[in-house]
Each structure stands twice: as C-alpha cells, then as structure tokens.
Amino acid sequence: MxxxxxxxxxxxxxxxxxxxxxxxxxxxxxxxxxxxxxxxxxxxxxxxxxxxxxxxxxxxxxxxxxxxxxxxxxxxxxxxISEMNSVSVNGFQRTALIEAGADLGNVYNSLWEHGFALPAGTEYSVGVAGLTLGGGIGYLSRLHGLTCDNLLGVRMIVPKGESEAEIIEATKYKNRELFWACCGGGGGNFGIVTLFKFRVHRIKDVSLFRVEWDFDQLEPVYDVWQNWAPFTDNKLTSSIELKAKSQNLILAEGQYVGPKEELIELIRPLIKVTEPRKVQVAELPFNKAFDYFNYPAGNIPSYFKRSGSFVYEPIPEKGIKIMKKFLELAPNEDAQIWQQALSGAVQKVRPTDTAYCHRNALIAQEYNTTWKDGDEARINIEWVLALRKHMEPYTKGDYVNWPDLSIKNWPESYYGENFDRLRKVKTKLDPRNAFRFRQSIPPYTD
Ligand SMILES: Cc1cc2nc3c(=O)[nH]c(=O)nc-3n(C[C@H](O)[C@H](O)[C@H](O)COP(=O)(O)OP(=O)(O)OC[C@H]3O[C@@H](n4cnc5c(N)ncnc54)[C@H](O)[C@@H]3O)c2cc1C
CATH class of the missing domain: 3.30.43.10 (Uridine Diphospho-n-acetylenolpyruvylglucosamine Reductase, domain 2)
Known part of the structure; x- marks a missing residue:
C-alpha cells in the first residue's frame, strides 16, 4: 500500500x-x-x-x-522536525535524550532545571540538530569541546532499498561510520535525525566579562586578543566583535567556568596593554549567562549574508589592517567581523577522529551583514565576498555550519581529508542520493 x-x-x-x-x-x-x-x-x-x-x-x-x-x-x-522537541535528563548517568527538533533555548533551559549544560551555540532559536551535525561552537567549547564531541548516539530515518525508509541507531559501537559522519559531516546529508543522546555537564555559577574599546584601537586590541584568547585557561572561551566603524565599538566577551576573582586575573593581559573604555566582570548563575549571549536579533528572520573561515595562525599586521579597512567601508552599521576562540578541548580530538576536521584552528570567524530592504542585497553581499577574498591569505578552511555557495572548493574547505570517508558513508547509506542539495555530500557512482 x-x-x-x-x-x-x-x-x-x-x-x-x-x-x-x-x-x-x-x-x-x-x-x-x-x-x-x-x-x-x-x-x-x-x-x-x-x-x-x-x-x-x-x-x-x-x-x-x-x-x-x-x-x-x-x-x-x-x-x-521542530515539533518533536522534548528534552529529558538522566542525572545519574549525566546524559540527556534530546529530540532533534529542540532549539537551543529549550535545550539550555531544560538542562539547567537539572543543573546541567550541553556545550552549544548562542541564539535560542538555532536548532540543536543542524548545530550538532555540523560541529557546534559555543562558550563552553574550550572546556567541554564542540556539541558533537558530547554526542553519544542518534536515532535516524535513512533510505532503504529503492524507495523505502527505515529507522536505525548510530553510536560509537553501532553503525560506527555513520556516527562518525554525524559528528561534523553536516546536516541533511545522510538521513533525518529524530533523537540525540548527549553527555551533559554539571554547571552552576559562571563568570562573564565584557570589555569595550573605541574603533581606533582595533589593531592593538585585536592583536592582543588573538594571541591571548585561544591560549588562556580552557575554562574561559571568548569572542571578539569588530563592528562597523560607524558604531565605534570593539567588543570582547567571554564566559569562565569559575569565580570572578580568577576571571579578573585571566583578562589582565587583554586590558593591560590596551585602553578599554569599559570593563565589566560579573559572576552569575549559568542560566543568566546563556540568556545574556542570546542576542534577540539572531532569532528574528531578516535579510543577511554571512560567511566565515578559520584562523590557524595569528593574523599578521597586514591582515588586521585589511579587516579595519573593510569595517571603515562597511555597507551599514550592522556589518561586522565576529570571532570566537577555539583550541582547548576542541583541539584535544584529532582532525580525523570526527568528521569535523578543523581541530587545529585557533579561531572561528564570520563576516556578517544584514539589511532591511531586498534592494540592498548586492552591496552587502559584495562587501562580505570581497572581505572574504582579501582575508584568504590569512585564513584556512570553512565551517560547514556557515555554508556559503560562493565557496567553490567546499568539499576540501569544509571537510579536508575527511571528505573521501564521508562519501563512502554516503554511498553505503544513500547511494541514490535522495538527500541532496547544492553542497551535499555526493555518493560515489560505479
Ligand atoms: C543567528 C545564528 C546564530 C548561530 N550561532 C551559532 C553558534 O553559536 N555556534 C555554531 O556552531 N553555529 C551557529 N550558527 C550556525 C548554525 O549552527 C547552523 O546554521 C545550523 O545548521 C543551524 O541548524 P538548524 O537546525 O537551526 O537549521 P536548519 O536550517 O533547520 O538546518 C540546517 C541543516 O541541517 C539539516 N537538518 C536540520 N534538521 C535535521 C535533522 N533532524 N536531521 C538531519 N539533518 C537536519 C538541514 O537539512 C540543513 O541542511 C548560527 C546561525 C545563525 C543564523
């Protein structure tokens, strides 16, 4: 029938x-x-x-x-899948079963009720599914790894035969190759995840910092940040926002899983050789922290162009000047460069141990623009693409969760040496390429 x-x-x-x-x-x-x-x-x-x-x-x-x-x-x-979104916690095992339609707001709040956290991204409306399947970078990454590093298993609906479908499970021990692919191979490639099982971490209070500088401080501030943030204590994950010149704001923020007094010591190198106009440090319950990092604008549909890449070596003076120049010429005040420090626990996993391969990157970075009217699309997109091109000598590879159709060598850029293995998983699971889109992993054909 x-x-x-x-x-x-x-x-x-x-x-x-x-x-x-x-x-x-x-x-x-x-x-x-x-x-x-x-x-x-x-x-x-x-x-x-x-x-x-x-x-x-x-x-x-x-x-x-x-x-x-x-x-x-x-x-x-x-x-x-978004209406399948329940979250249940096993406090004894320190695990959580999360239906694939849950968004991060639901995940953070549900786990917090039990005193746990999953390392994940910021905006509440981001889906745990797409985030996890592509990696999952956030303010607990340097301490507990990417979201996918905390994945224990998935239930998935996959193609079967010529036109059928079936439910399977994948863990480190069962359908191992598929499980490996689910840890950074990107969403929408192999099947439909309905349920995730994660390892979760006890959490209580954390400390946050926020430091602001004027735009003209960009070069010294950025240089200090990039040589500090990926190398400081792993309990501290921080980001920097280089805003369009018209906003006159360089903003570094971060979350430290520990007391305020320790965080004040840790950020000293960041502020002692620069001239911040404002420094704030606060200790607060973790739920207030994830609420703070949930920028409401990231949850509201809008016109945007975002593209990103990884930084493997500190950016030299010439590259920093390019970033500054582009921010001076930004198409509107919402244009910005956003970066998050990696390393720490992310780097402890080898590039081939999971499909997410950019383990040795120091920083993940994005060039972002948003605009209000469809007519402004061209100028914004051109700004992002030109900035991306000018920064190519100083960056390497791309994050599959920040896909960009302008990336022509995307297989290597997203997956590096893992691409061939991903294709083999795809060929076994979906040889007829039912799950396909413009940058999906293609099966091998005879
Ligand atoms: C405002 C904003 C903030 C962000 N913040 C972060 C961040 O802090 N950290 C970070 O790492 N990334 C971040 N991202 C990127 C985010 O990780 C990706 O956009 C991710 O793919 C979103 O997943 P989704 O489920 O919300 O999206 P969707 O558009 O629903 O899906 C994304 C991809 O996953 C596939 N997919 C969705 N559900 C499933 C499923 N159940 N099974 C199999 N495949 C599925 C889709 O087909 C699609 O290819 C952010 C993105 C935005 C727009």
Missing amino acids: ENELTGRIVLPDDPDYRKARKNLNLFKSKFPGVIVFCQEEKDVLNALKFARENDIPFRVRSGRHSYQNFSILNKGIVID
Missing part, C-alpha cells in the same frame, strides 16, 4: 503557510509545495517513504537557521 503523509501538514493555501515556510534568512527564501510538521517518528518515516516513492525532492528542517536555506526548497516537501 502506498504511504500517506502524516503529521501536521501545511499547504500553500493554508493560513499557516506564510509563517510555516519562512526560514531565518529571508534572502532567496523559497516556496515549498508542502510542509510536514512531524509529531512523532512515524511521521518522519512516512514522509521520507512518501517522498522517495513519489520521487519528490525534499529537505529536512529543524531550527531554520541554514545560512543558505538548505533546509527549504521550491515546490517539494519540507520534512520539519
């Missing part, structure tokens, strides 16, 4: 369609033929079977944050 779609189904004529189809990035948004909001695993299974049996293109969606809108498409089916 032919399969039917089940779950909450939204069609273009439905009043909910406008809201249902919208992803975070409004630029080049798409118009799916049907959106299936799965309520249980069976709905996901049915949706994949239906799409395959009827040969209808589809995409998988959880938090809607894909920069390039890889989780939506025109005409086909969007299999949306």
Whole structure:
C-alpha cells in the first residue's frame, strides 16, 4: 500500500503557510509545495517513504537557521522536525535524550532545571540538530569541546532499498561510520535525525566579562586578543566583535567556568596593554549567562549574508589592517567581523577522529551583514565576498555550519581529508542520493 503523509501538514493555501515556510534568512527564501510538521517518528518515516516513492525532492528542517536555506526548497516537501522537541535528563548517568527538533533555548533551559549544560551555540532559536551535525561552537567549547564531541548516539530515518525508509541507531559501537559522519559531516546529508543522546555537564555559577574599546584601537586590541584568547585557561572561551566603524565599538566577551576573582586575573593581559573604555566582570548563575549571549536579533528572520573561515595562525599586521579597512567601508552599521576562540578541548580530538576536521584552528570567524530592504542585497553581499577574498591569505578552511555557495572548493574547505570517508558513508547509506542539495555530500557512482 502506498504511504500517506502524516503529521501536521501545511499547504500553500493554508493560513499557516506564510509563517510555516519562512526560514531565518529571508534572502532567496523559497516556496515549498508542502510542509510536514512531524509529531512523532512515524511521521518522519512516512514522509521520507512518501517522498522517495513519489520521487519528490525534499529537505529536512529543524531550527531554520541554514545560512543558505538548505533546509527549504521550491515546490517539494519540507520534512520539519521542530515539533518533536522534548528534552529529558538522566542525572545519574549525566546524559540527556534530546529530540532533534529542540532549539537551543529549550535545550539550555531544560538542562539547567537539572543543573546541567550541553556545550552549544548562542541564539535560542538555532536548532540543536543542524548545530550538532555540523560541529557546534559555543562558550563552553574550550572546556567541554564542540556539541558533537558530547554526542553519544542518534536515532535516524535513512533510505532503504529503492524507495523505502527505515529507522536505525548510530553510536560509537553501532553503525560506527555513520556516527562518525554525524559528528561534523553536516546536516541533511545522510538521513533525518529524530533523537540525540548527549553527555551533559554539571554547571552552576559562571563568570562573564565584557570589555569595550573605541574603533581606533582595533589593531592593538585585536592583536592582543588573538594571541591571548585561544591560549588562556580552557575554562574561559571568548569572542571578539569588530563592528562597523560607524558604531565605534570593539567588543570582547567571554564566559569562565569559575569565580570572578580568577576571571579578573585571566583578562589582565587583554586590558593591560590596551585602553578599554569599559570593563565589566560579573559572576552569575549559568542560566543568566546563556540568556545574556542570546542576542534577540539572531532569532528574528531578516535579510543577511554571512560567511566565515578559520584562523590557524595569528593574523599578521597586514591582515588586521585589511579587516579595519573593510569595517571603515562597511555597507551599514550592522556589518561586522565576529570571532570566537577555539583550541582547548576542541583541539584535544584529532582532525580525523570526527568528521569535523578543523581541530587545529585557533579561531572561528564570520563576516556578517544584514539589511532591511531586498534592494540592498548586492552591496552587502559584495562587501562580505570581497572581505572574504582579501582575508584568504590569512585564513584556512570553512565551517560547514556557515555554508556559503560562493565557496567553490567546499568539499576540501569544509571537510579536508575527511571528505573521501564521508562519501563512502554516503554511498553505503544513500547511494541514490535522495538527500541532496547544492553542497551535499555526493555518493560515489560505479
Ligand atoms: C543567528 C545564528 C546564530 C548561530 N550561532 C551559532 C553558534 O553559536 N555556534 C555554531 O556552531 N553555529 C551557529 N550558527 C550556525 C548554525 O549552527 C547552523 O546554521 C545550523 O545548521 C543551524 O541548524 P538548524 O537546525 O537551526 O537549521 P536548519 O536550517 O533547520 O538546518 C540546517 C541543516 O541541517 C539539516 N537538518 C536540520 N534538521 C535535521 C535533522 N533532524 N536531521 C538531519 N539533518 C537536519 C538541514 O537539512 C540543513 O541542511 C548560527 C546561525 C545563525 C543564523
């Protein structure tokens, strides 16, 4: 008997369609033929079977944050997991079962009720699914690793035979290659994750710092930050925002899992040779900290272009001057360069131990612009792409969770030497390439 779609189904004529189809990035948004909001695993299974049996293109969606809108498409089916979002904690084992549709706000708040944390990103509306499958960088990364480094297992709906689908599990011991691929191989490539099992960490109070400088301090401040942030105590993860000149703000922030007095000592190198206009340090419960890092703007759909890369060696003076020049010429005051220190626990894992390969990078960085009106797209996108090009001599590789269609050598750039192994996983699991989009991992063909 032919399969039917089940779950909450939204069609273009439905009043909910406008809201249902919208992803975070409004630029080049798409118009799916049907959106299936799965309520249980069976709905996901049915949706994949239906799409395959009827040969209808589809995409998988959880938090809607894909920069390039890889989780939506025109005409086909969007299999949306976001209404499957429960979180349960086993305090004794220090593990959590998290349904793949949960967003980070839900994850942080639910774990906090039990006194635990999962190292993850900042904005509440980011989906744990896309984040984990691509890696997962955040303010606990230098202490506890990437989100995927804390993954213990997944349940997944994958293709079976010519047009079927089945539920499988992958852990370090079972379907090991698939599990390896789920740790940084990127979302939407192999199957649909319905459930994650994570190791979680006890947490209580943390200390935050926030230091501000004037724009004209950019060069000395950045140089001190980049030579300090990836090398300081692993309990401290920090970021720096180099804002458009018109904002006159360079901002470094960070989270330290320890008391305020220790953090004050740790940030001394950052402030002693520069001239900050404001220094703030506070000790507070972890829930106030993740709330602080959740910038509301990151949760509201808007037009944006973001691209990024990794920094493996401190950026020399020439490269810092380029960043400053571009910020002087920024298309609007929301344009910025954002960087987060890595190293620490992220580097303790070897580049081939997980599909996430950029273990030796010191910093992950992004060039971001956002604009209000569709007509401003060109100037903003050109700014990002030109900045990216000028910084190429000082950067290396790209983060699959910050995908950019302008990256032509994306297989090497996202995956380095792991690409071949990822293709082998893909060939075994999805030889007919049911899960495909413009930068998806292709299977080998005979
Ligand atoms: C404002 C903002 C803030 C961000 N902050 C951070 C951060 O702090 N740290 C960080 O590391 N990254 C961050 N990111 C990047 C983020 O990790 C990626 O955008 C991620 O892919 C988002 O996942 P999602 O589920 O929200 O998105 P979606 O658009 O739903 O999905 C992203 C990709 O994963 C696939 N996918 C989704 N659900 C599933 C599933 N259940 N099974 C299999 N594949 C699936 C999709 O098909 C798509 O290819 C941020 C992005 C934005 C826009």
